[in-house]
Amino acid sequence: MPPDLKKTCFVIGPMGKGHIDRLRWLAKDVIQPILGDAYSVFTPDVNELGNIMDHVIRSCDRADLVVADTTGNNPNVLYEMAILDAMGRACIPVKFQIDKKKKIEAMPFDRAQYRYFELEQETAAAREKLKDVIEKVQAQRNTGELFSNPITNFFQNPLNSLASARGLARGYVRNFVTPCLQGVIIDGPDFAVGKGKLQVQTLLPTRLAQATRGAVEKVFEQGRIKKVVVEAAGRSITAYVWAEHRDAKNNPIIVDIPTAMAALFDNVHARLGSGNPRDPKSADFRSLEDDEIGQFVRYLKIFSNEGIANGLMVANYKMINVADSFEPNLLD
Secondary structure, three states: OOHHHOEEEEEEOOOOOOOHHHHHHHHHHHHHHHHHHHEEEEOOOOOOOOOHHHHHHHHHHHOOEEEEEOHHHOHHHHHHHHHHHHHOOOEEEEEEOOOOOOOOOOOOHHHOOOOOEEEOOOHHHHHHHHHHHHHHHHHHHHHOOOOOOHHHHHHOOOHHHOOOHHHHHHHHHHHHHHHHHHOEEEEOOOOOOOOEOOEEEEEEOOOHHHHOHHHHHHHHHOOOEEEEEEEEOOEEEEEEEEEEEEOOOOOEEEEEOOHHHHHHHHHHHHHHOOOOOOOOOOHHHHHHHHHHHHHHHHHHHHHHHHHHHOHHHHHHEEEEEHHHOOOOOOOO
């Protein structure tokens, strides 16, 4: 198999004097023979320019499998395991008994209920102990099963799988607001077709349920908004304009409820924690919902402000609370 197609196994652990030789032995003599030529097995001390933590985090993010030597509960290693937990990556913790007169130290409290594997510093024995564990982890990864750790157990998701309010807001500005400001309406009611240099109003809902496609369709069916097609930057965008409201020159105003926000429902449910009720009327739910909406609005302001160099954004774009819009009861 060509080297660029190999899977990777990252072996992390203490890197100080007396530890790095054990880490290299674990990678080369124990793990590499188990995984075979289909894998490239490496440790953090590979020759690479740049910040070592950049290399470590990038390797954690890219690795198909990570084995962590947690002997001594080294804080750097535990920090790296926390990164892996947040990413939902497969990580096998191992420990070695350095002093045979002492018991192997237990994992810290946060990790105490999760398994680790005690290994002897003898190649054949260590290899035999890890072989079944690695095979089970590989099978779990192939089926897409969630790896169990404190974060995934609580959120039922890796943190990096939750919708980012920042990413949603950035995509909304780039993919909807900016093209609409620069586009021309090519289809829709007579009063709108052919109009360009459009005004765009984003209505900011107070509840996530108001940002669903169902909520928008309900307003459309009531005749309070009209569907239009905007041609912009070589593509067509379906949008809505106010049915009864125009700008000072009697031109249509695009009005939008950002349905991208509905993805934040999953964040609220995850942040409630596994096993907790998902009651939209509960104080906990409302508090988390307010926080997710608040994050989206803050980032929306940031990304729209970044577009101030574009005069169209300054003159023709507004973010408006529903209660302050032309129709305060629009989403009731």
